[in-house]
Amino acid sequence: GVSLIRDRAFMECTGLETVELPESLTIIRNCAFQDCSALKEIRIPSEVTSIEYSTFSGCSELRKIQLPVGLINIEGQAFMDCSKLTEIKIPESVNSIGYDAFSGCSELTEIKIPEGVKSIENGTFHNCKELIKIELPESLTYIGAAFYGCSNLTGITLPEGVNSIGGYAFYGCSKLTEIIIPQGVTSIEYYTFS
Secondary structure (H helix, E strand, O other): OOOEEOOOOOOOOOOOOEOOOOOOOOEEOOOOOOOOOOOOEEEOOOOOOEEOOOOOOOOOOOOEEEOOOOOOEEOOOOOOOOOOOOOOOOOOOOOEEOOOOOOOOOOOOEEEOOOOOOEEOOOOOOOOOOOOEEEOOOOOOEEOOOOOOOOOOOEEEOOOOOOEEOOOOOOOOOOOOEEEOOOOOOEEOOOOOO
C-alpha cells in the first residue's frame, strides 16, 4: 500500500544491498536513496513517472536499474556517481533529462536518448569516461556542457534540429575524430571542442 517514499528516506544506508519496491508506489522523492553505496540493483515500479533530484546519486555499487515504460522525467543528479552502472535503458516516454543526471557514471558504455528530449543539459554525461556510443533524438535542439570529459567518445552525429552547442559540450573528448554539425547550427560556444 505504500505510494510515497519521502525525501532522504534511505539516504546513506551504506549497508543496504537490495530493495524491493511495491507496485503501489507512485512517487520517490529527492535524495531517497542517495549514497546507498552498497545498493546493487533496483526495479522502479510502473506507476513512477519521475526520478527526482539526486534519488540514486552516490550509489557507487549500483549495476542494474530497470526504469518503467511510463517514466517521463529524469531530474538533475538522479544517477550521479553511479560509477559501476554499465548500461541503462531510458524509456521512450522520457522527455526531460536534467543536469548532471549521469555525471560520473564512469563505466557507462552506451546510451540512447529517446525522442521527445529537446535539450541535453550541462553535465548530463560529465566524466562518463567509457562512453563510446550515443544515439541522439531528432527532437534535440540544444546541447549544453553535456559530454565534458567523455574521453573515449570517438564520433557523434548531431540531429538536424540542433541549433546551438553550448560551451564545454565536448571538452576533454580526446579521442573524438569525427563530428557532423548540422546546417541549422547558429551558435558554437567557448571551449566546445577543446
